[in-house]
Amino acid sequence: MTGEHARPGAASASTAAPRRAALMITCLADMFYPEVGERIVRLLRRLGVEVTLPPGQTCCGLPLFNSGYHDEAAAVAQRTVALFREDEAVIVPSGSCAWMVKHEYPGLLRGSADAAAAERLAERTWEFSQFLVRRLGHTAFETDVQGPLAYHDSCHLLRGLHEGIAPRTLLSHLAGAQVVPLPGSDECCGFGGSFSVRLPEVSTSILDRKLANLEASGARCLVACDAGCLMQIRGGLARRNSPLRALHLAEVLK
Amino acid sequence: MTEPIVTTPLRERATNALGDRLLHEALDIATTRFITLRREAFDDFPEGEQLRDRARAIKEATLQRLDTYLEMLVANVERLGGHVHFAATAEEARDIVLGIARRTGARMAVKSKSMATEEIHLNDALQAIGVTPVETDLGEYIIQLAHERPSHIIAPAIHKTKGQVAELFSRELGRPGLPADPEVLTKIAREELREKFLQADLGMTGANFAVADSGTGVLVTNEGNGRMATSLPRVHVAVMGVEKVIPSMTDLAVFLAILAKSATGQKLSVYTTLVQGPRRPGELEGPDEFHLVLLDNGRIAQIGGTLRESLYCLRCGACLNVCPVYRQIGGHAYGYTYPGPIGILLTAMINGPGSVKDLAHASSLCGACAEACPVRIDIPRMLIELRREMDARRIAPWTERVVFKTFARILRSPWLYRVGARIGRIAQRPFVRDGRIRALPFFFGHWTRTRDLPAVSARTFQERWRDL
Numbered sequence A: 001m002t003g004e005h006a007r008p009g010a011a012s013a014s015t016a017a018p019r020r021a022a023l024m025i026t027c028l029a030d031m032f033y034p035e036v037g038e039r040i041v042r043l044l045r046r047l048g049v050e051v052t053l054p055p056g057q058t059c060c061g062l063p064l065f066n067s068g069y070h071d072e073a074a075a076v077a078q079r080t081v082a083l084f085r086e087d088e089a090v091i092v093p094s095g096s097c098a099w100m101v102k103h104e105y106p107g108l109l110r111g112s113a114d115a116a117a118a119e120r121l122a123e124r125t126w127e128f129s130q131f132l133v134r135r136l137g138h139t140a141f142e143t144d145v146q147g148p149l150a151y152h153d154s155c156h157l158l159r160g161l162h163e164g165i166a167p168r169t170l171l172s173h174l175a176g177a178q179v180v181p182l183p184g185s186d187e188c189c190g191f192g193g194s195f196s197v198r199l200p201e202v203s204t205s206i207l208d209r210k211l212a213n214l215e216a217s218g219a220r221c222l223v224a225c226d227a228g229c230l231m232q233i234r235g236g237l238a239r240r241n242s243p244l245r246a247l248h249l250a251e252v253l254k
Numbered sequence B: 001m002t003e004p005i006v007t008t009p010l011r012e013r014a015t016n017a018l019g020d021r022l023l024h025e026a027l028d029i030a031t032t033r034f035i036t037l038r039r040e041a042f043d044d045f046p047e048g049e050q051l052r053d054r055a056r057a058i059k060e061a062t063l064q065r066l067d068t069y070l071e072m073l074v075a076n077v078e079r080l081g082g083h084v085h086f087a088a089t090a091e092e093a094r095d096i097v098l099g100i101a102r103r104t105g106a107r108m109a110v111k112s113k114s115m116a117t118e119e120i121h122l123n124d125a126l127q128a129i130g131v132t133p134v135e136t137d138l139g140e141y142i143i144q145l146a147h148e149r150p151s152h153i154i155a156p157a158i159h160k161t162k163g164q165v166a167e168l169f170s171r172e173l174g175r176p177g178l179p180a181d182p183e184v185l186t187k188i189a190r191e192e193l194r195e196k197f198l199q200a201d202l203g204m205t206g207a208n209f210a211v212a213d214s215g216t217g218v219l220v221t222n223e224g225n226g227r228m229a230t231s232l233p234r235v236h237v238a239v240m241g242v243e244k245v246i247p248s249m250t251d252l253a254v255f256l257a258i259l260a261k262s263a264t265g266q267k268l269s270v271y272t273t274l275v276q277g278p279r280r281p282g283e284l285e286g287p288d289e290f291h292l293v294l295l296d297n298g299r300i301a302q303i304g305g306t307l308r309e310s311l312y313c314l315r316c317g318a319c320l321n322v323c324p325v326y327r328q329i330g331g332h333a334y335g336y337t338y339p340g341p342i343g344i345l346l347t348a349m350i351n352g353p354g355s356v357k358d359l360a361h362a363s364s365l366c367g368a369c370a371e372a373c374p375v376r377i378d379i380p381r382m383l384i385e386l387r388r389e390m391d392a393r394r395i396a397p398w399t400e401r402v403v404f405k406t407f408a409r410i411l412r413s414p415w416l417y418r419v420g421a422r423i424g425r426i427a428q429r430p431f432v433r434d435g436r437i438r439a440l441p442f443f444f445g446h447w448t449r450t451r452d453l454p455a456v457s458a459r460t461f462q463e464r465w466r467d468l
Helices: A027-031 A034-046 A062-066 A070-083 A095-108 A115-124 A128-135 A155-160 A166-172 A200-217 A227-239 B010-018 B021-043 B048-064 B066-079 B090-103 B115-119 B122-128 B138-145 B162-172 B182-199 B225-231 B249-263 B300-304 B308-312 B318-322 B324-329 B340-351 B368-372 B379-392 B398-411 B414-431 B442-448 B461-467
Strands: A020-023 A050-052 A090-092 A125-127 A149-151 A221-224 A245-248 B083-087 B108-111 B132-135 B202-205 B209-211 B216-221 B235-241 B271-275 B289-295
Touching: A020 A034, A027 A034, A027 A227, A027 B414, A027 B461, A034 A050, A034 B461, A062 A070, A062 A095, A062 B379, A062 B398, A070 A095, A070 A115, A070 B398, A090 A095, A090 A128, A095 A115, A095 A125, A095 A155, A115 A125, A125 A128, A128 A166, A149 A166, A155 B368, A200 A227, A200 B010, A200 B324, A221 A227, A227 A245, B010 B324, B021 B048, B021 B249, B021 B318, B021 B324, B048 B066, B048 B249, B048 B308, B066 B083, B066 B289, B083 B090, B090 B122, B090 B202, B090 B235, B090 B289, B108 B182, B108 B225, B115 B122, B115 B235, B122 B132, B132 B138, B138 B162, B138 B182, B162 B182, B182 B225, B202 B225, B209 B249, B216 B225, B216 B249, B225 B271, B300 B308, B308 B340, B308 B379, B318 B324, B318 B340, B318 B368, B324 B340, B340 B368, B340 B379, B368 B379, B398 B414
Parallel strands: A020 A050, A020 A090, A090 A125, A149 A221, A221 A245, B083 B289, B108 B132, B108 B202, B202 B235, B235 B289
Antiparallel strands: B209 B216, B216 B271
16 A cells, blocks of 8 residues: 555546456455355446456455565466456456555566566556446446445555545435445454454454444445455444445445 | 563453553544544645655655765754764663763753653663653653553553543642643643752753754654753753754754644644754853764664665654554554554564564554655555565464465465365355354454354355356
């Protein structure tokens, strides 16, 4: 993550919308939240985008990178770059994985034979909400999720990719949905990958704060753009037998 | 190496802190307030972002010619009649200060708030040779009375509620029944301290900056105690990290414009004290002697090291206030002089990477620190670099290294990845109820003790793909 100041709206939907896009499903969505991937595929098809799934996907390697295993992360990055070499647009349902590909792959593969391909992949990779708003320029959707909704900024999407606008744009345009502000929406949920099990008590204490803010917001459903945050927040809600829900943005849009 | 290595495991220290209800309450109130004030200060100050870039650039440019600026600083301080000492280690810095105290026959030292003197554990050393150190910053005074150490870089007693302070003052100052009223308590501290200022023969301070081209030491305070400590005692000693030097007064203006806003949300601190050497002939106040101790203690090695950017740090504390980990556990749980995200880096700088084996992971890498930092220090990046060093130098536990290397092997092979999913589905069977897992054995319990875990889906997305 960089210390650069957030400048939302760096990208633009200037060039013609792509007719094809590859889905990087990510390990968490693949294993735990396949319905998120299904929603994305259906939604994009309805918008006239042909979705492909390059076979043999695993994980972007972010957990390796963040824990300092950079040689190993580079090997995973090299594999991923090869898988998506031909795709003109790559869609990622998690801000953190998108950040890994866009911000860290070029650095990890700098000086290798895959350096140029990594740079190209970084340019063509889009977090899901960004792809809809900034690449396709499509913001009008419906929903059948009972509100009110509240948006949680995942750290890597907000402070890594400087994106807090696209998901909110999509939510605020939802016909018939009420969106309420989430106090401390830009605060971490406490997941942090291996942090959540290295210091589980601290991770949970941070989560408690997030859930208290969610309750205070009056929302019935939290919306996020990162499977990591969702695993943490859903895990906390379920354990507390809370009536509140946490959904991926793709599960909200129809 | 300057600080004793903390032996209680981090997780235990953190868990103890989490169990302290008053600590939680105090931290929540104070950090929330700091965050709001900082945000408001910069919202009202459109030039702020540009000045932050400028400040960062000045720090970087200064580091690139640190030797030149230090030489300039030394020459100018000496020209003004001051003495400059160079301390390679904390021990050397202590010895220099103790030497001055002994030579001048000091019995009592009044101290203005200084993290550098905390870093070298000066108070104990002074005490040991019979010089009574008296902390004169209100927060420092509180924790000195409580026999504790600062838990925040600018708000050392942030972990205490006003009720606790009232109790402490009642007990330690022999004035039973004091109310939990900050105004009353501050007035009492002021009375107690006023006398010490007049008695003390040694004034100990740090320095927020030292301006090379004029030999000026700069202290930024809110209570005026810095001014008293530099003008009343007959000897003034300032201990300062070498990286605090800045080229000119013009540069100082840039830093002053953003420092207090980042720290407390103030436009400026109440006092900005500029010190130029000892009292000169014809001047009415000021010390007979002025000493500047330039402290290395691991800093210079990092000019070319992975922690280089942490040498930009202004010690404003903004990264602590926004850090979700700090806000939950407070400063003491970190175990060393400098807490919070920047503190982990400074601890590694001072005590070596082995000292932060666990602390390097005391961050969710949420990036709030880098965003709040007035000079945009990329703290998460350096935490990751430290973790990398742990693996490269085999400081990380071998079990962890095996787990991650095995994990990496799986991620490089779609076949192993698919097999992994299948094994997961079989292994989870005894634990799944309604698609969720509420308890798992071994290491996995670290998650499931407080959170449900989703079950590995009966069919992964990639397995569903051909039917989509």
